[in-house]
Structures are given as C-alpha cells and as structure tokens.
Amino acid sequence: MRLCLKKASLTCLSGLRRGNRGSGVPPTLNLCRESQLPTLRFHLTGTKYSCGSGGCGACTVMVSRYDPKTKKIHHYPVTACLVPICSLHGAAVTTVEGVGSMKTRLHPVQERLAKCHGTQCGFCSPGMVMSIYTLLRNHPEPTPEQITEALGGNLCRCTGYRPIVESGKTFCESTVCQMKGSGKCCMDQEENISEVPFVFCFVEMCTKLYNEDEFQPFDPTQEPVFPPELIRMAEDPNKRRLTFRGKRTTWITPVNLNDLLELKTSFPEAPIIMGNTAVGPSIKFRDEFHPVFISPLGLQELYFVDSTDDGTRGYSLAQLNDALHFIVSEQPKEKTKTYHALLKHLRTLAGAQIRNMATLGGHVVSRPNYSDLNPILAAGNATINLISKEGKRQIPLDGRFLEKSPEANLKSEETVLSVYILHSTQWHFVSGLRIAQRQENAFAIVNAGMSVKFEDGTDTIKELQMFYGSVGPTVVSASKTCQQLIGRKWNDQMLSDACRLVLDEIYIPPDAEGGMVEYRRTLIISLLFKFYLKVRRGLNKMDPHKFPDIPEKFVSALEDFPIETPQGIQMFQCVDPHQPPQDPVGHPVMHQSAIKHTTGEAVFVDDMPPISQELFLAVVTSTRAHAKIILIDTSAALALPGVVDVITAEDVPGDNSYQGEIFYAQNEVICVGQIVCTVAADTYAHAKEAAKKVRIVYEDLEPRIITIEQALEHNSFLSAEKKIEQGDVEQAFKYVDQIIEGKVHVEGQEHFYMETQTILAIPQEEDKEMVCTYVTLGTYLFQEYVAAALNIPRNRIACHTKRAGGAFGGKVSKPALLGAVSAVAGRRHLFISYRTGRPIRFILERGDDMLITAGRHPLLGKYKIGFMNNGVIKAADIEYYINGGCSPDESELVMEFMVLRSENAYYIPNFRCRGRPCKTNLPSNTAFRGFGFPQGIVVGEAYITAVASQCDLTPEQVKEINMYKRTSRTAHKQTFNPEPLRRCWKECLEKSSFSARKLALGCPQPLQSGEAAALVHIYLDGSVLVSHSGCELGQGLHTKMIQVASRELNIPESYIHLSETNTTTVSNATFTAGSMGADINGKAVQNACQILKARLEPVIRKNPRGTWEAWISEAYKESISLSTTGYFKGYQTNMDWKKGEGNAFPYFVYGASCSEVEVDCLTGAHKLLRTDIFMDAAFSINPAVDIGQIEGAFVQGMGFYTIEELKYSPEGVLYSRGPDDYKIPTVTEIPEEFNVTLVRSQNPIAIYSSKGLGEAGMFLGSSVLFAIYDAVAAARRERGLTKTFTLSSPATPELIRMTCVDQFTDMVRLVRRVTLNIL
Ligand SMILES: Cc1cc2nc3c(=O)[nH]c(=O)nc-3n(C[C@H](O)[C@H](O)[C@H](O)COP(=O)(O)OP(=O)(O)OC[C@H]3O[C@@H](n4cnc5c(N)ncnc54)[C@H](O)[C@@H]3O)c2cc1C
C-alpha cells in the first residue's frame, strides 16, 4: 500500500488496503471523522460530516483523475461520505487543507468567502470552498449561473446563501447586473449611498459590506499540479487487477473489460460500484450487506460519451450533461427533444457532487422509483447495451424493464456498457416533467417522461408513451392508456379521455408510502395537461394554420421556473466620519473565525483528536410511543467485538429524571426516539452494530397521544393556561358588524443545524471531576444536568464550548440531556459498580439527531374576530395549543412568549389570548429561533386576511387600519412607542415597488432578558483575553464582543483574543438565546473593560503620550490588577401571569418585509422572485453580522413557512430523518432579488443603542407564505371560488396545488368519469 499525502492534498496510489471494518460497509472516504466511521486517520479537520448520505455537501472534496485516452485531467467535486476509499485508486483527492491555509497561503476562494461574510457558524464553509474551488479548476472565469449550479448540492443553515453566491461571483469575468429595471447596479455599491430620514436628522446609508480591493488576485496557474506518478500509473500498459480484502468484504477493481466480465461471472451477485450513490446509502441506511464489490470505475470501455448520427451514448451523469449540451448546440432542434428533456432534469437532479459521481449505468440499473431520467429515456425509446462473457445484446429501456418484469431484467452476469439515446424526429415530441419539494437536489414528488409521435403532417397519434415516477414502487408505464389513444386527434376530448384513463390505470393505494395520494393523483393528470399544452404549442409552431395555438392564459404553464443567480442590495448606516478609525464599532467587521472556517482550521468537537482510551456511544431508542418496558436484553450486544458496556437507567448514580427530563427510559417509554440505553464500544461502527442487537420487549400502553387534537380530547397538558386580556371581549362581540371564526394549523420545524449534537465527556481520575466539551447555547444547564445525573457538585464539572455548527435554539436543553447520558457512560462508579470510566465521544448521526431532539412546536390556533365593515377590528379571542411532546423542556416558556407576542403589530381594544402546551407521546419539542412567535404570527395574519376578504379590502389596508400608531400599551400593559414600526412599514411600502408585489407584515418582536458576566485579562505584552458567558453559534457574538472591547479599551481588535466559553472562567452563564447575546454580554464586557480602563487611568494620565504596552507595563509595576470580571444583571423585566400584566420585554424590534412569488397552479411549485426587508436595527454594532442574521433567519423562516415538512406516522414515528426527506432551502430557493435595509432608530437601553436581531428575520419569512396565499387566492378567484380559505403553514407544493382547486382536483376528488372541459 502506498498513500501519498501532500500538504493535505491526498493522493491515493496503488495497493491501498483497508481492514478494520467488521460491518461489511465498503470503506468510506471520510477525511474528517476519523473515528465515527472507521476510516483513514489523517487528522484533517476541514472536511465535515453532517448527514452521511450525500445530501448536504459539507464533506465535499475534489477528486482529480487523469484520462489516458484524452490525456486530460478531470477535476470534479464529490461528497466524501459516499466515496469508497478503494475507489480512489489512481485518483488525487484535494481537501480544503490542500487548497490553502492560514499557516501557508490563503486561496482567494477561502479569502473571499470569509471577507464577503459568507460564513457564520462555518460548518458548511469548507464544503462551499471546495465546490467553488473545483469549479474554478475547470472554469477559471465562471458565469454566475455556473456558481449557482456548483453550490446547489451544498446546504447552509445560517447565511441564507446570498453572501456565499456573492463571494463566488467575484470570480466571474463580468458580473452583469440585472437589477430588473431598478436602475441600480448591485456591484456599483459606492453609487448606492443615500440618505434616509432618522427622526429629525438624516442618516447616511452605505451598501458596501466588504472591500473588493482587499482581495488578492486569483491566478489559476498557481494551482498544484496533478501528481505525475498518477499519470504514469494511468498510462501503465501492465496494469493488474486490484483486490482489497477486509474482514468481511472484498473489493475488486478489474483491469479491463474482459476481467470485469470474468469477475461478473464468478460473482454474479456482487454489485458493480460506480458512483456508489445508490449502493452506498443502501448499505448505510438499509443494512444491505455484500461480501464482494466489483469496481470498474475508470475502465475506458465504460466511460464513453459518444455521439453517432442517430443517437448519443453516455455514461457519467456529468459527462452526459456536457455531451448533451454539445449535441443540442450542434444538432437541429427537432432531433434533440429527448436531449432537451434530459438536460432539464439533469440540471436539478441532486447536487453537482452527486451528478459527478453517479453514472447513467448505475442510474438505469438501480431503477429508483423516483428516477428523473428513466421515464424520459423510456419515452425516448432508449436502449441498453449489455455485455457478458456470452456476448453483447441490446435490451429496450421500456416499461417492462422499468417495472422490473423478470423477463426484461439484466442477467446477473451482465454489465451495462452504455445507454443508447435516440434522436427525436420531426413529428415526435418528448418531454420531461417533474415537481419536487424544492427545485434542486430533491427527489421528485411525481415526475414523468412522455412522448408522442404523430402521423406525418397531422395531429393523429401514431405512438404515445407515458411513464411516471414516484407513483408506485417502480417507475410506471401508462401503457394501456397510451394504447387506447392511438389514432386519436390531439385535442381536448383526447386529453379528457386520457386523464380519465390514466387515473384508472395508475392506482396509488390510500396507504401508499410517501402519502400525498390525492396530490400525486392530481399531479398525474396535471403533468399530462402540461405535456398536452407543450405538444399543442409545438404543433402550432410547425403549422400555425393547421394547428391552433393554446390560449394565452395557458402559456405560463409551458415552462418550469428558471433558476436565476440571486442578487441584491444591503443598506445600513454609515459610520460617523468623526469616529476614530481604530474604533471598529459600526463597521461590517468580518466574523472572528471566518478565515478559519474557510480553511477548515476552525475546530469543532468532532474534529478534536482521539483521546487515549476513548469510547464511542451509540443510542438505542424506543420504537414505541407509549409502552411498558418488559425486558432489555443486552447479551447479544455485549458479546460483539469491541463492545465495552451497555448503559441503562439502572446505571445512573444520581437523578435519572431531572426537572421532568428523563435521561434513560425507566420502566416505560413515552415517545418513539426516547433513549432507552446506550452502547459504548471502541469504535462507532462497533457501538452502532451492537446497538442493533439490543432486544427490548414492550407492552403498549394507552393512551397514545400524538396530535394536539388527541391531547385536547384527553385533557393532556404540560402546564397551566397562560392568558393576557384587555377590554371586554364578550361585550365587544355584541356590537361589531361581523364575526368570523377560524382555525389555523402551523406545523413544526427541524433545526437542521449542520453540526449535529456532539459531546466529548472525559472523566478525570481525581475528585470525581468531569471535563465536557460540547456544542451548546447554555453552559450552566449542561453543568446542572450532568451534576444531577452523576450526583456530584457542579464545581467538579468543567464545561467548554468553543463554537457550534449552528444551533437555532436546538442546543439549549438537548445537549444537557445528552450530556447527562454520556457523562453517566463515561463516569467511573467507584463504589457501586464499574462502568466504563473512559472518555466518551458521543456524536449523533443526523437521523438520530432529528429523531431524538425534536424541534419547533406545531401549533393549532383558533380565532374569533369581531370587526366593523370598514376593517377596524374591535375584538379578538385567540386560543393557542402547541404540541410540546412528552416532557416539559421549554414548552411553557415558548407558550408564554407566544401569548405575549400574540397581538403582533395590531392594536385590538378588546383582546384575549390564551394558550397551553399539550403533552403528547412525541419527542419533546424545544426552543427554536423566534420562540413561538413564528407560529403565532400565522394566526394573526390569517385573521387579518380573513377580515380583509370580508370587508373587500386588501390585507395591507386592514393591517394599516389596525396597526399600532402611537405610544400605546400592549395587551399585557407594557408601554411602547411603535414609531420605528411605522417607519419600517412605510419604507417597505415605498421602496419595494409594493404596488407590483405583496407586503407581508410589520411585527414588533420583543426580546427576553437575562444576566451576563465577563472576565477580561490584560497580559504584560498588552494582549487581552476576553471571556464571557455567551456562546458562539455562528451569530458573530465573539466578533461583536471584540468590537466592544476594542472600543472600550481603545486598542485595535488585533490585541484582543476570545478563545471559548467555559464554566471555569464564567460561572452560571445564562443561555445565549432570545437575540440577547450581544446585548447582555456586550454590557458585561463593557463593564469589565471600563473597570480596567478606570484602573489604568492614573497611569495614562502620567504618560498621556505613552503606548498601550507601556501603560500595561507600568500598571503592573504599580501592582494594579490587570484582570477583572464584568457583570450585567440583565434588563429589568417582569410578568405577573396571575394578572396577565407586566413589562415582559426590555424593548421591541420592528420589521417589515415584502415578497413577490410566482405560483404554478398546476403543480403547486412556487418561485420567490423578490424580497425587500426593512428591519429596525437601531444602531448596528456590526452591519455585516446583523444583515447576515436577518438574511439567514429570513431564509430559515421561508423554509419553515413553505417547504420544510416533518412527517410522522399515526403511531408517532418520525419519517423525515435526513436531507433526503426533509428539505431546507438551498441556493435555488432564496429570492432572486434580495434587498435588506437596516432602519435606524434609537434604543438607549442597549449597548451602543443597538438591538438584538438574531431572531427577528425569521418572522419576516412569513411574507412568502402570505404572498403565496395571495397568489392562490387570485387563482381561486379566477376560478370563481370562495373568497376565504385557510392556508396552513407550511405552504408546501401539495397544499398550494390542492388549494388551487380546478377540474383536475375535482376529477381526482369527486368524479371518476367526467368529461373535462379544459380549453
Ligand atoms: C443525495 C442524492 C440525491 C439524489 N437525487 C436524485 C434526484 O434528484 N433524481 C434522481 O433521479 N436520482 C437521484 N439520486 C439517485 C442517483 O441518480 C442514483 O443513485 C445514481 O444515478 C446511481 O448511479 P451510481 O453510479 O452511483 O450507481 P451505483 O450506486 O454505483 O450502482 C447502483 C446499481 O447499479 C448497478 N450498476 C452500476 N453500474 C452498472 C453497470 N455498468 N452494469 C450493470 N450494473 C451496474 C450496481 O450493481 C448497483 O446495483 C440521488 C442520489 C443521492 C445519493
């Protein structure tokens, strides 16, 4: 074996051998998680592990191969988590460390991503760097479209993508601005300085968040050369078969085609591993086992993309894409209809990484039911060229093959040589159609490939083919329907019959996997209708006299939404020109760790090197929602190699149930996903394998409560009702003109932080101490839970947190619970029994994380509204019920905030809001950005819309009428001045071209309070170390704290360091939550710095011209203490729930946003065209950080209100456990035009008159929901449907489509045999 590692640019050479698997999993390249997956131990921290399924792009690396035939080097991005290490024989792999580092030289990609503020938590950043870097290796001057395409497979949960795309666009030759007629160029930022009124003065506004003059130039000639030894290897005429033997699996790479055929004969059941994008996930997630793998990757015979006179052959999806692009540019359009259809789907199939790994052969043979390509290939009459030792043969890629008829299958010893895709002809139309939860990188909800051939010169059907994906266990052919329509004319009557026939033929059972049965049946005929229109348009183009065109109103149905490169303008207050240049406050300072994020040098917990004797923990979770535990049999698990212990509730030395949170299930389980036991083993693979062997016998218990409605039936609540009330609601209902009542459902949300929950618990030999490193928002809670579980004082537990790869509320209470679980496993029981006594590394896999830790509370909101005919709302009676899950967690607090914020921006004189968290048998829901307000706001906006509809007003008019206008008291009797709210609203109306789009809301978003502490040391060289109680989650808190310390001490930022948050320097730290991190910690840091400054004052006075270093030295000589703590006791807030009154919030944040969407009424897809946000930031300490928070939160909110959908079974089993099933926004979902303005106001209560903005943007995402609502209402109006309807959240494609009721939905729902009257 030879493995050559050059500056972390890894090159795999011959004879690489891997052992130590034990699980039958082909060794996987995972350069980051050296321990979680037993792989090579490179100690490279840059490549991150987030999902393990190829769906997030965090693990992107570049693979380079030399092609001896073309003599070219091919660079392509891959997701390392799906790349078997053996498949890299002969390839060079470049990780982010090989691109550049702080120790050597930064690469321009890394530098620009950091300086453009494209990183927040930084967990996705190395993957982003690798995607852009690989693109630049192939296209040194890419187009903006290529940048967007390259990033399609990379998820980011923090930034909202806009700054990432912007950093990539700096490499584009000419970024032509297309501000769609706004008259301003986003690149021409200096020109954009303008003035906006602020109270009575004018504030100068800036638009430049970074200075491109600081960028080092990009010189593509400076990239590392491809290792010459790999070229020699590739050209070696004496290559031999390679065999890698593991304990249970063997990997064989044949030397040539004959060798492959030989192997296929010897091991007919062995899979051929090409991209491994189908086999890999099956092994990982569906426990498939294969003793032998054959990997012909790199065989020339399998790697051709060839164009002949009558067709095209292809292999890898990316190569196929390139070849098809070339062909369509060369060939007449009539010949390339199949290619056009394939190209359309190739653009959105997965992300760029998967497209570069996956092969057409693998795609065709694996025949996934959701295949985007097979239906088109079949419709285009493609054939498959097969080879075996018996010889070659060709089989049709038709319905029988796709439906897996045994007689149409490949023989086990056969290999696909190529797929032959025919040219289309003149009277032949081929189309691909699809709809997915999100535009790119998502499996289709339904897709189709359709083709029709006409008798020459007529519209008489000669041949018709329709194939549907995602409607059954295989791709399905509507062959009977097609057969019956042969000879028919292409007209409305034919369409009507076709719809009826196809619905009869394709049956989706009511309990079909994936659900959405009515929707999918509707899509079957909606897609057919689209095809019908396309063909009619095509016929019309060919002979306009003979074939009439389609009506204008249907033209928009012809094309899918285009994928545009996002752009926009960010406006913020310029820094006062009189401010000293060294003072960084108010400047868009880059995130303190940004460069480390982009080089991969920022260390996350999972990146920490192995600790001697450490063990890995795997969880065994309940499979029942409510059941008695009869037996836990661990014998089979304990017998497996490497297993050290199985830990159960019996082993908890202290409290196993603390504050209502149960660490290990005891006697009974109360939700699916509850931790019953953990397995500790020497590797994660061993622990995981053993966890599967733990046998638990349950006896189901009643009741099993899953939904809010069931909880209400059973009177099952987690806490008492919370209520606020003003006026006399009952009385007011008596004199209003109208009363409406309604219900709104708002579903939950998964945090989907990129770094899953991770804990390193290290028990110490002495004094029962325990050192824990983990990712969290609150160190004290962690310490508290661990101390309770171990029954030791808190002073023995040292908790460290340096950074979190995103949190969004999900790392408040859950790390504490998981910390207790792992601390118990790691703790040595001196007197009772002997547990492991060894360090524990506990990293939740994505699926376990989603299952165990839950997320945002689903809400059922009920309203009764009394209003006058002019739109004035006089009375509102609101009820909120949230699904809290099985334990208290933060549910009561979430409900309090939800009730307190229930008025939103509107003054309703008689107002009552009551709310209760329901107790159910689901995993316990927890804190999430916005703390209940994002759900509650939907109820408020829903009744505003309903009132508007009843009064024949627009929702904006009703908002305006009822909005708080002057200094007022909220329903909980807190006085506030809504002037900034009105300003945000007004500016949004004026500057967002509102007349052409839809405004969503203005919202007061109050803040919660808490205390904070800081510790500041000045060292004798003048350097300063700041510690404080806040945690860095990507929100730029440490960056702002450095800015504060820099201003207060009057020293450059470079003098100040901020290392981590821990309980040994700052004790009893409150959560970093509620947007208050910078507020309260800023005050504590300020306090500490001011104390130090005061102590230094006499020294400075003595030597006013001295340097900072000289003053420090002198102070030391004079025995002046250079360390101090700072403290901020928090804002003075109070709330008396008995009276429903109090000053619950220190201040309010206001914002308004306006979004414009386009909805496809036939499929339910939507496209976000433009968003304008006006956010009251008061004075922004760091506009780059604040705008980043607003944009990121907006996109997260937009995901919550539109595409993010958690799916549970009626038994309470979570189905959506990874990026395949749960879709957060990608770069293609964000607004094409995305403008953000920070509106200036005053907030003297907060540090430097700033405001906390971490959460506020989240609610503004609802502007997209309400824009969709408007669009759907318009579509319904066109169809003469009722004015009001309830659109719940999220507005998924399913909901949108089924609300846009039309003939097709009617046909599916009501009548099976009707004649459609469509055109
Ligand atoms: C994150 C992710 C997202 C995806 N998104 C989409 C999507 O949006 N739309 C979509 O349609 N698909 C999607 N896919 C599926 C993807 O297209 C297929 O997994 C891929 O095309 C399979 O190709 P492969 O080379 O990786 O196959 P492999 O996994 O290497 O092999 C798959 C199967 O094909 C067999 N095989 C491979 N080559 C040959 C050959 N030459 N001869 C005989 N048998 C062979 C193997 O034995 C194996 O059984 C996605 C996959 C992933 C991981």
Ligand code: FES
């Ligand atoms: S970790 Fe590899 S794609 Fe998510």
Ligand code: FES
């Ligand atoms: S910065 Fe992208 S996930 Fe956090």
